[in-house]
Structures are given as C-alpha cells and as structure tokens.
C-alpha cells in the first residue's frame with residue numbers, strides 16, 4: 001500500500017532533517033523508538049510500555065487535531081543518511097495552539113540511538129521559526145521536567161528564555177515533578 005500523509009502540514013527542511021506529516025505506515029517505525037523508558041520518563045503523555053497498537057492509535061488521532069487547528073505535529077526524519085534517506089528519528093509538535101492568545105506549546109522527542117547529535121535542537125529551531133514567522137504566533141513556550149536538563153539545553157540553544165519553575169506541576173508515574181518553563185515571543189524573536 002502506498003504511504004500517504006495522514007493530514008495536511010507544511011514540510012520543513014533543515015540542513016540534516018526533513019520534518020513532515022506522519023504517514024499511514026509510520027506506526028511500525030514509531031514503536032521501537034517510543035517503547036523506551038528513557039524516552040517515556042521525561043514526556044508528559046507517552047505510556048510505558050508502549051505497545052505497537054498505541055502508535056497506530058496515536059496516529060489516528062492526529063487528523064482530527066489538525067482539523068481542529070490545535071496541533072501541528074511533524075515526523076522528524078533524516079535527510080542526509082545515504083543508506084536511510086527517510087529514517088524516522090522522532091517527533092516534534094506545536095500543541096494547544098490558541099488563536100485567541102496567539103501561542104502554542106512546543107514538545108518533542110528523539111529516539112535514544114539518535115541523541116547527542118543536535119537533532120532535537122535543529123528540529124526545534126525549525127518548528128519555532130515556523131510558529132513565529134509563518135503562523136505569526138506571539139509566543140511559543142515549552143516545559144521540561146527539572147530532572148531532564150538536556151531538554152532545557154535544547155530550548156536555550158534555540159533562543160528561548162528561562163521563565164521559571166512550576167513547582168510540583170505534573171504528576172508523572174505517581175511522582176510530582178517540578179517543570180521548568182521556557183518561552184520566546186515575537187518582540188524578542
């Protein structure tokens with residue numbers, strides 16, 4: 001069966017990455033990357049263990065979220081690996097897009113085997129640039145668990161400012177987590 005995008009979304013190109021809409025056959029590629037405790041423990045909503053059907057269920061929700069205008073979710077793929085030109089390495093999205101307040105939350109994850117090569121930074125820079133320049137949102141914000149400083153480093157590297165700590169803001173697997181808030185706004189973009 002030919003793979004087709006599940007929803008309409010502007011593709012974004014960076015030096016090493018292609019950010020595109022998720023496709024009908026991406027579920028099998030998402031599962032081995034997402035079924036990793038090291039990835040799940042720092043995400044708000046990724047369950048663990050992550051069963052194969054969960055990837056499909058998640059993909060099936062995306063068209064409605066895009067239709068409602070509340071989300072823009074890109075698959076992050078490598079465009080430079082000669083042997084694997086369309087390798088899926090993670091996902092990045094603008095969530096809770098508010099037209100009224102002209103803002104959105106940025107979220108992302110990268111499969112563990114691809115960490116530490118600047119891919120999250122490259123993808124986040126492109127998504128935030130799209131949000132500020134193409135969508136002309138006033139503000140993009142992101143939150144990371146305090147125990148996950150590498151995500152804070154990504155946000156700093158793309159020019160987001162530290163805005164404070166939301167103490168015991170989120171209950172992850174039964175434990176309250178402090179969340180570190182970062183943001184970027186038009187006037188400072």
Ligand SMILES: CC(C)(COP(=O)(O)OP(=O)(O)OC[C@H]1O[C@@H](n2cnc3c(N)ncnc32)[C@H](O)[C@@H]1OP(=O)(O)O)[C@@H](O)C(=O)NCCC(=O)NCCS
Pocket residue numbers: 038039040042043107108109110111114115116117118119120121122143144145148149150151153154
């Ligand atoms: C957070 C995550 C997206 C980073 O992806 P990545 O592609 O490895 O990120 P990058 O390579 O672009 O940048 C990571 C930065 O964190 C730094 N870093 C790594 N471990 C760190 C630590 N313990 N403390 C502080 N910084 C750390 C790296 O050195 C790098 O910064 P540098 O370029 O200044 O050296 C990835 O680890 C991930 O998907 N984790 C699980 C899900 C998650 O946390 N998502 C974000 C939720 S807010």
